[in-house]
Amino acid sequence: MTSRAIRIIPATLAIGALLAAPLTAFAVTQPSLAQAAVAQAALAERTAVRGSLVSAVEVAKLKAADLDAAATDAGFVGTPKSRYDVTVYRLIYRTIDPNGRPTTASGIVVLPDGRHGALTVAEYLHGTTATKAYAASVDPESTDRLITALFAGTGLAAIAPDYLGLGLGPGKHPYIDTNTETSASIDLLLAARTFTARHGVALKRDVLVTGFSQGGRATLGVGRALTRGEAGSFRLGEIRGVAGPYDLLDVELPAVFTGEVEPHVATMYLAYFTTAWDRTVGLYNNPREAFRPPYADTVEGLLDGTHTEGEIVAGLPDTPAKLFTNQFLAKLKHPTAHFRQALQDADQICHNWTTPAPIHFYTGTKDTDVVPTNAPACATTLRATVTTHSMGPVNHFGTAHTAYPQILRTWTP
Structure with a gap:
């Protein structure tokens, strides 16, 4: 590798x-x-x-x-x-x-x-x-x-x-x-x-x-x-x-688009995140809504858990802009509706509990x-x-x- x-x-x-x-x-x-x-x-x-x-x-x-x-x-x-x-x-x-x-x-x-x-x-x-x-x-x-x-x-x-x-x-x-x-x-x-x-x-x-x-x-x-x-x-x-x-909502996702997260790193994270959250949250109706060709036909299979790191790297581009459609990139940059709500819910780990530990x-x-x-x-x-x-x-x-x-x-x- x-x-x-x-x-x-x-x-x-x-x-x-x-x-x-x-x-x-x-x-x-x-x-x-x-x-x-x-x-x-x-x-x-x-x-x-x-x-x-x-x-x-x-x-x-x-x-x-x-x-x-x-x-x-x-x-x-x-x-x-x-x-x-x-x-x-x-x-x-x-x-x-x-x-x-x-x-x-x-x-x-x-x-x-x-x-x-x-x-x-x-x-x-x-x-x-x-x-x-x-x-x-x-x-x-x-x-x-x-x-x-x-x-x-x-x-x-x-x-x-x-x-x-x-x-x-x-x-x-x-x-x-x-x-x-x-x-x-x-x-x-x-x-x-x-x-x-x-x-x-x-x-x-x-x-x-x-x-x-x-x-x-x-x-x-x-x-x-x-x-x-x-x-x-x-x-x-x-x-x-x-x-x-x-x-996720106010720090990590914005950092992807300000360049604070390296583009090739962001590409892998976002590909994994998007395909996984589509199964649990629902982010797109068809992969072509989110991913550009030829990745729309391959990215979900690439991240099914059976592929090696080398195969995943070889199957992805080096920037999010090359992976995602313009419309979906805008969704990631400015989450709205149920996607924004899902991110807010996920980030409650920093908000809705207290501990003496x-x-x-x-x-x-x-x-x-x-x-x-x-x-x-x-x-x-x-x-x-x-x-x-x-x-x-x-x-x-x-x-x-x-x-x-x-x-x-x-x-x-």
């Missing part, structure tokens, strides 16, 4: 080639993702109990020294030394789709070897990925898997959902859908409680929530649900969001994927104690590289 391809899919830490780490200890033989997803969807129809565990399988073991070496090779400079070897498990669990119907999703639980009793849980929420096979539960080189394992290496019980439609989840991923990002994350937490009890581990009540990019935004939805008691006895411990697009945002001044002004815009409307940490003159991924060693040190038990 070329360096340009890496930058086009900027909001994922699930790309082995992006932050290549020698995670050969994570390698396992995988079944056909399509076959597994169909099988899990069939299981979901048998019962609709959210958060119930369908299956669990060990997928990797990693020594503490190997974990530290992987963190260094991946660029997480200053990461604290791991205190424990860890074991990674893939869970399949029951949750709901955007229409509230029963489905399944996959995710990982990583436990520190030799630790029993009550452990604090850290939930990591990943950034944008458009490829099912890059999810942490199935990709042995996933940097999302690495970050989650690093939390476990400190002595925490660490979990990471793939979200809907990624990993072994059936169907397409409903990208930037707060409701299902939240439900998939909460339901994994419930499934993890059942699973860890079998290993002599109880999960403490307070949950530490962190995420990068798309996952940074998702931390607020998960935190809101925990605060409102939507995860049983679990409650919010704190939030640490890294480079999240918290304010601390919230921390991490930004980089050279981030041209998710502009750093997202954080203060959200902080001013959140009814909570919010601290924004600038990581200095670093880009999108540089923000994660500098933030996560700090978060790991802060959360080490």
Whole structure:
């Protein structure tokens, strides 16, 4: 994969080639993702109990020294030394789709070897990925898997959902859908409680929530649900969001058209966002209303979760103006009617709840994927104690590289 391809899919830490780490200890033989997803969807129809565990399988073991070496090779400079070897498990669990119907999703639980009793849980929420096979539960080189394992290496019980439609989840991923990002994350937490009890581990009540990019935004939805008691006895411990697009309507979308977001990056984001939101919100009647030829005939299929990053990059132009019709570009620049209302509803994660738990945002001044002004815009409307940490003159991924060693040190038990 070329360096340009890496930058086009900027909001994922699930790309082995992006932050290549020698995670050969994570390698396992995988079944056909399509076959597994169909099988899990069939299981979901048998019962609709959210958060119930369908299956669990060990997928990797990693020594503490190997974990530290992987963190260094991946660029997480200053990461604290791991205190424990860890074991990674893939869970399949029951949750709901955007229409509230029963489905399944996959995710990982990583436990520190030799630790029993009550452990604090850290939930990591990943950034944008458009490829099912890059999810942490199935990709042995996933940097999302690495970050989650690093939390476990400190002595925490660490979990990471793939979200809907990624990993072994059936169907397409409903990208930037707060409701299902939240439900998939909460339901994994419930499934993890059942699973860890079998290993002599109880999960403490307070949950530490962190995420990068798309996952940074998702931390607020998960935190809101925990605060409102939507995860049983679990409650919010704190939030640490890294480079999240918290304010879509007033900050991130306008930044696309002022040039603050790099055009080739904006093209991929908007293509993914538009095709996903057409399924959940309804943005066009026919792809030709939104996309120019020849992309109108190919873009929806290109972003169905089965294509690699290289294929996605090769199938898209380098600017939004080349991808979208003039009429649809105007709609993106100046949202109206139900589209504007959907954006306002999505941005309520910064408005309509309060929490006594601390919230921390991490930004980089050279981030041209998710502009750093997202954080203060959200902080001013959140009814909570919010601290924004600038990581200095670093880009999108540089923000994660500098933030996560700090978060790991802060959360080490």
